[in-house]
Amino acid sequence: SQQGEEDPQALSIQEGENATMNCSYKTSINNLQWYRQNSGRGLVHLILIRSNEREKHSGRLRVTLDTSKKSSSLLITASRAADTASYFCATDPTSGTYKYIFGTGTRLKVLA
Amino acid sequence: EAQVTQNPRYLITVTGKKLTVTCSQNMNHEYMSWYRQDPGLGLRQIYYSMNVEVTDKGDVPEGYKVSRKEKRNFPLILESPSPNQTSLYFCASRGSPRGHEQYFGPGTRLTVT
Numbered sequence: 001s002q003q004g005e006e007d008p009q010a011l012s013i014q015e016g017e018n019a020t021m022n023c024s025y026k027t028s029i030n031n032l033q034w035y036r037q038n039s040g041r042g043l044v045h046l047i048l049i050r051s052n053e054r055e056k057h058s059g060r061l062r063v064t065l066d067t068s069k070k071s072s073s074l075l076i077t078a079s080r081a082a083d084t085a086s087y088f089c090a091t092d093p094t095s096g097t098y099k100y101i102f103g104t105g106t107r108l109k110v111l112a
Numbered sequence: 113e114a115q116v117t118q119n120p121r122y123l124i125t126v127t128g129k130k131l132t133v134t135c136s137q138n139m140n141h142e143y144m145s146w147y148r149q150d151p152g153l154g155l156r157q158i159y160y161s162m163n164v165e166v167t168d169k170g171d172v173p174e175g176y177k178v179s180r181k182e183k184r185n186f187p188l189i190l191e192s193p194s195p196n197q198t199s200l201y202f203c204a205s206r207g208s209p210r211g212h213e214q215y216f217g218p219g220t221r222l223t224v225t
Contacts, residue, residue: 030210030211031211033213033214035214035216040200040219040221041218041219042116042202042216042217042218042219043155043202043204043214043216044216045213045214045215048211048213050211088154088155090214092210092211098143098160098162098209098210099157099160099170099171100157100214102147102154102155102156103154104152104153104154105154
């Protein structure tokens, strides 16, 4: 069953602006990860945040996690045309199945 | 270079003709899995493997088989492909079942006519 739901489904911004996308999930998790996918290509891992962490940074990426609301957000600051891609959250549930569950993704378009 | 490779990258076949998509990783990862990606449905796990000779079903295993005879290889077998298996397939691996990033292959675009 689908665990992560990203919001919005699609986002279009100008280069230099910030992009924020959200992920909501349903069950308790060990960690949550964000991935990027360029059109038709394999997913690339961006960042992993553990359930006992609230915020994490990596370069222009900032991820927050609110386990009480079962939600996470990914912020890309000072976006570039090269950031155009689909972004997916993936959750690692505590249920013990070792199965990362992916959402349906947010399609980000950064206009030059 | 650490990577997951898949072959073929593109495949057009006919209903019922058995095919195998190969997957190999060079990172000595224990955990490997197969996903299919369809528009509006995201990534769905087909099968996964915790280690050599240990495999289990994911969310959509019907019509697929896998094997894990060596740690580095995890082929996906479609014994009698049908048009509803037309999809984009990804192999992925990670160092351990929990708490690790996943590395994805470049994808195999399969069309079954």
